[in-house]
Amino acid sequence: MKLLFDVEGKVNYDKINKNTTVKDVLDAVDIFLNNNPLDCNECEESCCKKSWSVEMDNVCVNKLSNWNDEVALEFVQKNLVKKKNYYRDFDQYVLNKKIDCNFITETNLCTIYGDRPIICRLYICSPKSYRYNVIRELIGSTYLKALIHEDKMRNNNLTKKTINKYKRNSAVFAKDYNILLEEIFDYAEDEGWLDIDEREELYKEIILKP
Numbered sequence: 034m035k036l037l038f039d040v041e042g043k044v045n046y047d048k049i050n051k052n053t054t055v056k057d058v059l060d061a062v063d064i065f066l067n068n069n070p071l072d073c074n075e076c077e078e079s080c081c082k083k084s085w086s087v088e089m090d091n092v093c094v095n096k097l098s099n100w101n102d103e104v105a106l107e108f109v110q111k112n113l114v115k116k117k118n119y120y121r122d123f124d125q126y127v128l129n130k131k132i133d134c135n136f137i138t139e140t141n142l143c144t145i146y147g148d149r150p151i152i153c154r155l156y157i158c159s160p161k162s163y164r165y166n167v168i169r170e171l172i173g174s175t176y177l178k179a180l181i182h183e184d185k186m187r188n189n190n191l192t193k194k195t196i197n198k199y200k201r202n203s204a205v206f207a208k209d210y211n212i213l214l215e216e217i218f219d220y221a222e223d224e225g226w227l228d229i230d231e232r233e234e235l236y237k238e239i240i241l242k243p
């Protein structure tokens with residue numbers, strides 16, 4: 034699987050299949066950006082220095098907390114705030130910041146680049162296809178919701194029923210971004226974020242112009 038510009042000139046996958054993982058998507062983004070570099074050094078409107086939210090996912094928080102539960106709890110308390118995701122109707126955590134991201138330097142370097150949030154890793158500032166955006170958003174929402182669940186699990190004595198419900202999200206306490214897109218789509222269907230027809234569409238191979 035790779036990312037390329039489709040016939041409309043938008044970033045798209047050539048194909049995904051039932052074995053494609055989130056990590057495959059992230060690797061494809063890195064390769065795409067290597068082949069189609071953005072001029073970030075010259076960028077006057079750095080995306081990391083804008084007022085929009087930096088959404089934080091569980092794997093990023095766990096990496097920055099060295100996989101220590103207490104440190105993760107403190108990290109969330111000190112650095113993040115809850116913000117409603119109106120599109121998907123759930124509370125998510127975002128970085129507590131004014132305008133610039135707390136991790137960007139004057140010279141536009143990300144100080145947590147290797148551990149940066151998944152939403153930053155999936156960001157490409159070129160025109161994107163509907164399919165790219167849907168998959169990006171479903172992956173992001175799954176990992177964002179996993180952080181909310183993990184935080185509650187660390188803070189509370191939850192019932193077994195609630196814990197089992199949270200664990201339907203396979204990103205909960207995931208060690209990395211290596212879960213299958215199929216699992217992301219299963220969860221998205223469960224949550225009512227995706228219907229079966231749209232799910233089938235996501236697997237369609239794109240036809241390139243000869």
Ligand code: SF4
Binds near residue numbers: 073080158
């Ligand atoms: S990714 Fe961000 S910093 Fe780089 S060119 Fe695009 S907007 Fe500018």
Ligand code: SF4
Binds near residue numbers: 135137153
């Ligand atoms: S975490 Fe890094 S890549 Fe993401 S917005 Fe902040 S500085 Fe930019």
